[in-house]
Structure formats: C-alpha cells, structure tokens
Amino acid sequence: MDTIIELFQYDFFLNAFWASLFAAITCGIVGTYIVARRIVFISGGITHASFGGIGIGYFLGWNPLLGAAIFSVLSGLGIQYFTRTAKLREDSSIAIWWSLGMAIGIIFIYLSPGYAPNLMSYLFGSILTVSTTEIWIMAGLSLVLVTFFALMYRAILYVAFNEEFAKTTGLPVNLINYILISLIAVTIVMNIRVVGIILIMSLLTLPQATANLFTHDFRHMMLYSVGFAFIGSFAGLLFSFFADIPSGASIIFTLVLLFGIMKGVTLILKRQKRKHAG
Template sequence: MELFSYDFFQKAFLAAVFASISCGIIGAYIVSRRIVFISGGITHASFGGIGLAFFLGFNPLLGAVLFAVLSALGIQFFTKVAEIREDSSIAIWWSLGMALGIIFVFLTPGYTPNLMSYLFGNILTVTTSELWWMFMLNSVIVLFFAVFLRKILYIAFDEEFARTAGLPVALFNYLIMVLIALTVVLNIRVVGIILILSLLTIPQATANLFTNDFKRLLVYSSLFAFVGTIAGLFISYFLNIPSGAAIIFTLVIIFGILRLVKTFV
C-alpha cells in the first residue's frame, strides 16, 4: 500500500480505472459488432497525428485525436457512402496514418524521446490533464450507453431492422466511431498504439466466457479490464518491466486460466 503514497502511482491507478471503464464498454461494442479491425485501423492511423504533432511542436495527443477521428469518419464514409469494401477502407486509412507518422517523425529535427511511450505505452507517465480528459470521456461514454442502450443494441445486431424502425442508423454509427477513436487515443498512454487493440478485445473475450447478455458484457468487460490492468501495473512496478506489455500479458494469462477452468471444470 505504500506505493499509493507516490503521486505517479496514484495517477497510474486512476488511469487504470478510467481505461478499464472506457475500453470495457467500447470494446464490448466492438467485439459484438465484429469490427475489431476497424478499431485497429483507427489506432494505427492515429500515429500520423502523433508524427504531425512532433513535427509542428504541439501536444501529440491532440494530433492523435485529430487523425483518429478523421480516420474513423473516413472509414465509415468510404464503406457506407463511397461503397468501398470495409477491409479495403480500413487498410487505406491504416497505412496512410502509419506512413504519414513515419514521414513526419523522420522530418522532425532532433530526437523524439517520447515516441516509444506512445507506441508501447507507459501508464506511470500519465499526466493530470490526461486524467481529466479520460474522466470526461468516461462520463460521455457511460451517459451515451445508458441513455441509448436499446437503440445501440438494435443497430449493433440488426441494422436493417433499425432502419425500418426509423432509427438514425448513420448518425449513431458516426457517433460511435468517434467514441471509438477517442477511446483509442486517450488510452494510448496505458498500453500504447501497438497494444491498445488487445485492451479492447481480451477483457471482452474473457467476459464472453461467462455471459452472452450485452448489458452484463459491458460490466464484466470493465471488471476484467480493471483486474488485468491493476495486476499488470503492480507486476511491471516490482519486476521493472514495461507497463503496457505487462498489462496485456496479464490479461492474456487471466483469459487462458479462466478458459481452462471453464473447459475442464
């Protein structure tokens, strides 16, 4: 418990709580809709914004937010309006963001020391302002799903029925894509661009072992994400290993153990 006397560990703990809620809820939707690779495309496209921010000298997270939201809307637009295959649309934005990020980082004069923390995460470096942004995102996500849960369910599992029922399917799809983009970007500090997709899918896969009910899936996913993130945080601290990798490794071990228990018990 003496770890909680350190300011950086208190911030890391709060970041773990906030990341568990946002990734648990958004991840449950992503897995249920089977759009995991859309979130992967958004994640990697955000690297272009980070590279642009380094090049122009402003906050990398702002650049990542810009590119993530644009890529999320772009994927949705290319798929639904331009009638480009979804996998092709994802590949276009994924590769464009990564390519631009590499170009901007290369053109940036000097050395970019913080780049690795964005790629692989470092929860111990989360700032107070980032915690406030994570808190506000969580508030929006929880409120949005609480108010529109029934409509979200209709759209997630039967878009055609939702359209015939008169629901604004396109609007909800765009709004949820923006929430996915913001969730990805604001949790980059926790596990990084490379591993954030795991935080959006592994807790949900674990929760699916115990329930198929969407409401319970939202709660269970957040709980498993919290347990794995906190356990990984302690492991990374005591073993002095990268926090992002420790968190994902812990989540995978939890899933593996519970999968075996469910199989043989």
C-alpha cells in the same frame, strides 16, 4: 501488501491507478460494442492511423495526443464514409487509412527538428508517465461513454446486432454509427499511453473474450469486461513495477493470463456439472 499501500503515496503511481480504472471503463464499454459489431479490424485501422496524428503533433509542436485524436476521428469517419457512401470494400478502406496514418506519422516525425523523446511510450505504452491532465480527460471520456450508452442503450443494441431492423424502426443509424466511431477513435487515443498503439487492440478485445466465457448478454458483458479489464490492468501495473518491465506488455500479458485462468475455471465447472448431472 504494505509495499503496495505505500506505493499510493506517490503521485505517479496514483495516476497510474486511476489510468487503469478509466482505461477499464472506456475500453470495457467500447470494446464490447466493437466485439459485438465485429469491427475489431476497424479499430485496428484507427489505432495505427493515429500514428499520423502523433507525427503531425510533434512536427507542429502540439501535444501528440491532440494530433492523434483529430487524425483518429477523421480516419474513423473516413473509413465509415468510404465503406458506406463510396461503396469501397471495408478491408480496403481500413488498409488505406491504416497505411496513410503510418506513412504520415513516419514522414512528420522524420521532418521534426530534434529527437522525439516520448515516441516509445506512444508505441508501447507507459502507464506510469500518464499525467494528471490526461487522467481528467480519461475521466471525462468515461463519463461521456457511460452517459451515452445508458441513454442510447437500446438504439446501440439494435445497431450492433441488426442494423437493417434499426433502420426500419426509424433510428438515425448513420448518425449513430458516426458518433460511435468517433467515440471509438477518442477511446483508442486516450488509452494509447496505457498500452501503446501496438497493443491497444488487445485491451479492446481480451476483457470481452474473458467476459464472454460467463455471459452473452450485452449489458452484462460490458460490466464484466470493465471488471476484467481493471483486474488485468492493475495487476499488470503491479507486475511491471515490481519486475521492472514495460507496463504495456505486462498489462496485456496479465490479461491473456487472466483469460487462460478463467477459461480453465469454466472448463472445470462444466465438468463438475456434467458429473453431477450424470
């Protein structure tokens, strides 16, 4: 325990702790909407499309996350537009943007002079290298998401579970969808540094799967997801630090382990309940 306390004296570990917290808040909230709306593969398409923005960022000398954010938002809006307006099948639209982003990323990274030194941290995550500026951006995003979901909770609930009913109530469904897909895109980009492009979908779904073992209420599921995401992220951070293994993979492994433990707990509780009932 003393060793863990001592770690907080180091700025890089303190940044990693805050990154774990804000990743839990953002992915817990957005991931619950993604799972409820059953658009996990849309988030996967946006995630991989963001690689195009990283490649463009490297080529132009920008911060790669800025390029990824712009490209991800455009990809998310593009998927929505192709699906709803151009009447293209959703899986086809996702595949187009997914492939386009990956192809553009590879091309521009190849064309960039020199070597892209931090590329692996974007693919597989490196929470220990998250900067103070990125922490402040993640904090701002957390505040935006909490405020937006609090103010628009009922409208988001209608859109997530019954879009047709939401339209009959006069809600601007298309506008809400475009705002939400943009927030999803930005959330994905800001958490790439935590677990990487390859594993970000897990951070958006595993805490929700664990929360779903205990509740089916949308509001409670968001709160539980944030809690489980933080436990898994921080425990995975400690595990990666002491075992000297990649942080992104360690966090996801810990989240899977947490799901397995909670699943076992719920099964034991159900069996005990049946015995008492019998």
